Structures are given as structure tokens and as C-alpha cells.
Amino acid sequence: MAENPQIKTKTLILDAAERLFAEQGIGHTSLRQVIAEAKVNIAAVHYHFGSKEQLIYAVLERRIIPINEERFKMLDAIEAAAGEGPLPLEPIIEAFIRPPFRLRSNPAANHGSFVRVMGRCMNEPNETVQAAFGRLFGEVIKRFMAAYLRALPELPPEEIMWRAHFGAGTMAHAMCGGEMLKKVSQGRLDMGNGEAVLQRLVAFIAAGMRAPMLGADEPVKTKEGKKA
Amino acid sequence: MAENPQIKTKTLILDAAERLFAEQGIGHTSLRQVIAEAKVNIAAVHYHFGSKEQLIYAVLERRIIPINEERFKMLDAIEAAAGEGPLPLEPIIEAFIRPPFRLRSNPAANHGSFVRVMGRCMNEPNETVQAAFGRLFGEVIKRFMAAYLRALPELPPEEIMWRAHFGAGTMAHAMCGGEMLKKVSQGRLDMGNGEAVLQRLVAFIAAGMRAPMLGADEPVKTKEGKKA
DNA sequence: ACTTGATTAAAACAAACGTTTGAATCAGTC
DNA sequence: GACTGATTCAAACGTTTGTTTTAATCAAGT
Numbered sequence: 001m002a003e004n005p006q007i008k009t010k011t012l013i014l015d016a017a018e019r020l021f022a023e024q025g026i027g028h029t030s031l032r033q034v035i036a037e038a039k040v041n042i043a044a045v046h047y048h049f050g051s052k053e054q055l056i057y058a059v060l061e062r063r064i065i066p067i068n069e070e071r072f073k074m075l076d077a078i079e080a081a082a083g084e085g086p087l088p089l090e091p092i093i094e095a096f097i098r099p100p101f102r103l104r105s106n107p108a109a110n111h112g113s114f115v116r117v118m119g120r121c122m123n124e125p126n127e128t129v130q131a132a133f134g135r136l137f138g139e140v141i142k143r144f145m146a147a148y149l150r151a152l153p154e155l156p157p158e159e160i161m162w163r164a165h166f167g168a169g170t171m172a173h174a175m176c177g178g179e180m181l182k183k184v185s186q187g188r189l190d191m192g193n194g195e196a197v198l199q200r201l202v203a204f205i206a207a208g209m210r211a212p213m214l215g216a217d218e219p220v221k222t223k224e225g226k227k228a
Numbered sequence: 229m230a231e232n233p234q235i236k237t238k239t240l241i242l243d244a245a246e247r248l249f250a251e252q253g254i255g256h257t258s259l260r261q262v263i264a265e266a267k268v269n270i271a272a273v274h275y276h277f278g279s280k281e282q283l284i285y286a287v288l289e290r291r292i293i294p295i296n297e298e299r300f301k302m303l304d305a306i307e308a309a310a311g312e313g314p315l316p317l318e319p320i321i322e323a324f325i326r327p328p329f330r331l332r333s334n335p336a337a338n339h340g341s342f343v344r345v346m347g348r349c350m351n352e353p354n355e356t357v358q359a360a361f362g363r364l365f366g367e368v369i370k371r372f373m374a375a376y377l378r379a380l381p382e383l384p385p386e387e388i389m390w391r392a393h394f395g396a397g398t399m400a401h402a403m404c405g406g407e408m409l410k411k412v413s414q415g416r417l418d419m420g421n422g423e424a425v426l427q428r429l430v431a432f433i434a435a436g437m438r439a440p441m442l443g444a445d446e447p448v449k450t451k452e453g454k455k456a
Numbered sequence: 457a458c459t460t461g462a463t464t465a466a467a468a469c470a471a472a473c474g475t476t477t478g479a480a481t482c483a484g485t486c
Numbered sequence: 487g488a489c490t491g492a493t494t495c496a497a498a499c500g501t502t503t504g505t506t507t508t509a510a511t512c513a514a515g516t
Contacts, residue, residue: 125253161413169401185389207439208432
């Protein structure tokens with residue numbers, strides 16, 4: 001398959017690690033599981049990557065960098081089309097979600113194992129993962145927050161940050177895979193149709209971010225479930 | 229503090245495990261860390277709980293059972309107040325979120341370490357955790373799904389399941405703690421004011437669940453970020 | 457005071473972990 | 487065809503993991 005022997009082993013390891021990280025979580029995956037899945041010698045990991053931590057970073061980096069480039073391209077297009085005016089909200093959210101989701105239909109990209117890895121990373125307590133994520137996402141967060149501010153000029157920035165945070169969680173959970181979905185729907189729904197999931201996800205987050213402000217014309221009655 | 233020596237050690241272990249699970253994740257926490265934090269002998273874990281798996285289950289069970297009872301009570305009140313009519317959406321969401329959030333202001337309950345544990349569990353790949361969660365949550369999911377169906381009668385059940393799934397993810401992420409929030413807000417926001425977070429969270433999820441259907445009067449333009 | 461059952465303590469268990477080592481193998485170059 | 491650098495291999499390194507064992511300690515009951 002892979003013609004260049006120089007990078008063959010490296011790729012085998014990355015693919016195996018990615019698959020196992022998606023299924024078991026990063027912390028629960030040992031190097032010995034990885035090399036068994038990749039069918040390479042255990043020393044190859046340290047030869048090519050140096051350590052387990054650097055392998056984790058390499059797995060994240062390989063996918064996230066192209067994903068972020070695609071995100072920026074989509075955001076550029078949105079901003080160019082809007083000129084000086086306000087930005088449309090849904091395309092911004094889509095620009096964030098579609099690039100990772102696109103991997104799901106790409107067999108050459110492990111069929112989207114990485115999407116689940118990515119979803120998990122957003123709540124991963126492991127320091128290596130958190131540091132890697134911080135480094136790989138700093139720029140993305142900055143640009144998308146700026147876009148949100150332009151898309152929702154009527155909301156105070158603080159409110160937008162809260163909602164962006166909530167929206168990131170919605171995505172992360174949806175990307176992790178559909179085990180919870182199966183519980184909620186008693187097995188009736190799954191994540192099979194990626195495009196449909198993506199569209200519903202965008203619609204849900206967009207509606208959440210556009211929610212009326214608390215204490216506004218439609219106050220949220222949220223003081224215990226007492227009688228109306 | 230704890231007067232009954234019978235349960236003192238058991239409680240020390242549960243509290244220590246809960247704290248460490250919240251900070252490091254369940255999988256990354258070893259029994260030796262737990263017994264060091266609890267200042268007990270390592271054999272006490274197996275004497276009182278039998279195994280690490282059963283300790284994990286005990287940690288989850290101790291908080292989730294009372295939380296679920298409270299949830300049911302709040303849901304009962306909502307249903308009683310509504311009679312035959314449709315249920316109000318926000319109180320249902322609040323009935324799900326407030327009971328765990330209440331722990332955050334309770335020093336006797338580890339100051340809400342468990343809230344973060346619970347948030348993580350929703351995406352935890354570990355089989356023990358997933359099995360425990362499934363068992364502890366089956367009834368809750370059933371009752372809340374039924375409530376959602378009554379609160380949003382204009383939406384098809386399938387659509388409601390998707391949105392409930394998204395909403396669960398939003399909660400889970402918010403409950404995990406505010407590290408992502410700090411990144412998003414560049415350190416300007418935190419989860420300090422639990423009540424304010426809860427209200428924003430309820431408002432976000434409610435708006436998401438009430439989003440207009442795709443292809444309805446306000447179609448979501450979600451086919452690439454092309455010009456408007 | 458002695459016995460009994462429950463709890464704690466110290467020590468060891470095999471297994472699995474990430475990592476390192478040194479020799480074997482392979483590709484090209486002179 | 488020997489040499490060189492890069493890659494792979496089998497084997498072992500010292501730690502740490504969850505678990506078990508055996509003895510010591512404790513609180514009551516008689």
C-alpha cells in the first residue's frame with residue numbers, strides 16, 4: 001500500500017494509535033496495544049517519535065493542522081462575502097464543524113476515528129493532551145470568537161463567550177460518537193448519515209447562541225419547578 | 229468528624245477517589261493515589277469495595293442515586309402543575325441540571341468534585357463506567373424523554389431525540405469544568421457563580437431544542453460558506 | 457481476662473507499563 | 487563486495503499497576 005518505506009512504519013503507528021484512541025480513550029491505550037494493532041516492533045515507537053507523549057502529539061497534529069487550514073479557508077470566504085456587514089451565524093458554526101466531520105466519510109483517514117479522538121480531547125484532563133490542544137487551537141479560538149462577535153452584535157461579548165463555550169461542548173459530545181445517542185433513542189438513531197447530523201448540530205447550536213437574553217422580553221422561568 | 233468508625237474509612241476512600249477522578253479522570257487515577265489522598269492502607273480498598281471497578285461504581289452510585297431522586301421529584305412537580313396540558317420546557321431542563329449542580333455549593337459533598345466526574349462519564353469509553361452509567365441512568369432517560377415529548381409536541385420524536393442528545397452533551401461539557409471556557413474567554417470568565425451558569429445553560433439548551441425545523445419557514449443555509 | 461469478629465497494617469504477588477539496549481537487517485555508495 | 491547510515495528486532499530494564507496474603511490491632515461480649 002504505502003510505497004515509501006521511510007514513512008510506512010510511522011503511518012502504521014499513527015493510524016493504529018488513532019483507532020485505539022478513538023475506541024478506548026487516549027489514557028487507556030498502551031504503547032503495547034498500539035504496536036500490536038500496527039504490527040510493528042515496540043522500539044519503533046521510540047525510534048520514530050521519541051516517547052508516548054510525542055506520539056500523542058503527533059496523532060493530534062497530523063489531522064488538526066489540515067482541519068484548521070480548512071476552517072480558516074471557509075471563514076475567509078464568509079468574511080469576504082459579508083464585506084463590512086454582519087456575518088451570518090450558521091456558516092461560521094459550519095466552518096468549525098464541517099472540516100473534522102468530513103473525515104468521517106474518508107476511508108483513507110481511518111474513517112473518521114480522529115473525530116472521536118478530537119471530541120474527547122476537549123474534556124481530557126491529561127496534561128499532554130491539554131497542552132497540545134491549547135497550542136493547536138489558540139489561533140482557531142481567536143478567529144472564531146471574533147467571527148461570533150461580528151455575527152451577534154446585539155449580544156454582550158461576555159454572553160457570546162459563554163454560549164461559544166456551550167456550543168463547543170455540544171460539538172465535542174456529538175463528535176465523540178453515538179453511544180449516548182443510542183441510549184437516548186433506545187437504539188433507534190445512529191450517526192450513520194454524517195451530513196444530516198451536521199445540519200442538525202449546526203441548527204441546534206445556532207439556536208442556542210441566538211437565545212433571547214435572560215430578563216429580556218421572554219424571561220426564562222428557572223426558579224425550581226414550582227407550579228406556573 | 230465522622231463518628232462511626234465503621235463507615236469512616238469507606239467515606240475517606242470515596243471522597244479521595246471522587247476528588248482525584250474529577251481532577252485527573254477516572255482512568256488516570258490509580259488506587260495508590262487514592263489511598264495516599266485518603267491516608268488509609270491499600271488493602272482497605274479491596275476489603276471495603278472488593279476491586280477497583282467496584283470502587284468506581286460506588287463513587288458514581290453514592291451521588292447519582294440521590295441526584296436522580298431529586299430529579300424525579302422536580303419532574304413530578306412539573307407534571308402535577310401542568311395537568312393534562314403541555315409541559316414547560318425550561319423547568320424540565322432545569323430539573324435535569326440543578327440536582328447535580330447543587331453539589332457545587334455543598335462543602336460536605338466535596339464541593340462538587342462529582343459534578344465534573346459526572347460530566348466526564350458521559351463520554352467515558354471505559355466499560356465499567358459505561359455499564360454503570362447505563363444502569364444508573366436508564367430510568368432517568370426514559371422519564372425525561374417522555375417529558376420532552378410532551379413539552380415539544382410540534383416536533384417529531386426523532387428530532388427530539390437528536391436534540392436531547394445534543395443537550396446532554398452541552399451539559400456534560402459545562403459540568404466538566406471551565407478549562408475550555410478559560411481558553412474561549414482568554415481567562416476572563418469562570419464557573420464561579422454556579423447559579424448564573426445554570427441559568428445560561430438552561431437558556432442555551434432550551435433555545436437549541438426549540439430551533440426551527442430544517443426546511444421550515446427559516447431554512448438554515450448550510451451548504452458550504454458560499455456567498456449569501 | 458479471654459475470646460471473637462471486624463478492621464487495619466506491612467509485605468509480597470504477577471502482570472503490564474514506558475523505555476532502553478545492542479545486535480541484526482536493510483538500503484544505497486564508493 | 488565491503489562500508490555506512492537508517493531502520494527493525496528480540497530482550498531486558500526498572501516502575502507502577504491491581505490484587506492477595508499473613509499477621510497485627512482493635513472493640514465488644516461473656
